[in-house]
Amino acid sequence: MKLTIVEYPDRKLREKSKKVEVFDEKLHKLLDAMHPFMIKTNGIGLAAIQVAYATQVLVLNIPDEDGEQPKENLLEIINPVITSKNGSTVYQEGCLSVPSFYEDIQRSETISINYQDRDGNTKTLDADGLLSIAIQHEIDHLDGILFIDKLSYSRRKKFEKEYKRMLKEKKSSK
Ligand code: Y12
Ligand code: CO
Numbered sequence: 006m007k008l009t010i011v012e013y014p015d016r017k018l019r020e021k022s023k024k025v026e027v028f029d030e031k032l033h034k035l036l037d038a039m040h041p042f043m044i045k046t047n048g049i050g051l052a053a054i055q056v057a058y059a060t061q062v063l064v065l066n067i068p069d070e071d072g073e074q075p076k077e078n079l080l081e082i083i084n085p086v087i088t089s090k091n092g093s094t095v096y097q098e099g100c101l102s103v104p105s106f107y108e109d110i111q112r113s114e115t116i117s118i119n120y121q122d123r124d125g126n127t128k129t130l131d132a133d134g135l136l137s138i139a140i141q142h143e144i145d146h147l148d149g150i151l152f153i154d155k156l157s158y159s160r161r162k163k164f165e166k167e168y169k170r171m172l173k174e175k176k177s178s179k
Contacts, residue, residue, distance in 0.1 A: 012102050061085065063146075082143075090115070095109050096112070
């Protein structure tokens, strides 16, 4: 399965992703393609909508202390629901769908989620640190929300200006 990234300002990123009802080979094929794609593109988290599949599917692989992303640390999260949130933290986020732009974003410090694995088994997960931030970022994608939507009015304007300039440069260098 060949995947390509959907980039801002594509309206596809604003779609709400549908709950997964059937845990079949089609789902497994998507998950099996998303993980290497995310690693190849230097990502730590990827939502299916970022590769044009509007289903509630996420993959996350948080780097360890050596910066490695071993497959044992891969998390496949389907139909996630946040059941509790606590505290507040700020982290400089980036997104494969908004390349070359990083901004400080405020999120809950710790979260608990319910979700399903690739076989439909129900799981719970308590997350803190970068994992908590990345899960919140990815769950936002399922609702059509991007991290840039959380910027203040002035920072959002700065982003729009910088991003337009970047797209223009990209176009003229082709
Ligand atoms: C903190 C950090 C990350 C998240 C959500 C997941 N975001 C990512 O995985 C973003 C990765 C990313 C990778 C890039 O590199 C390439 O595309 C090769 C990148 O590219 C450039 O900047 C050129 C941008 C983002 C949540 C919280
Ligand atoms: Co993202």
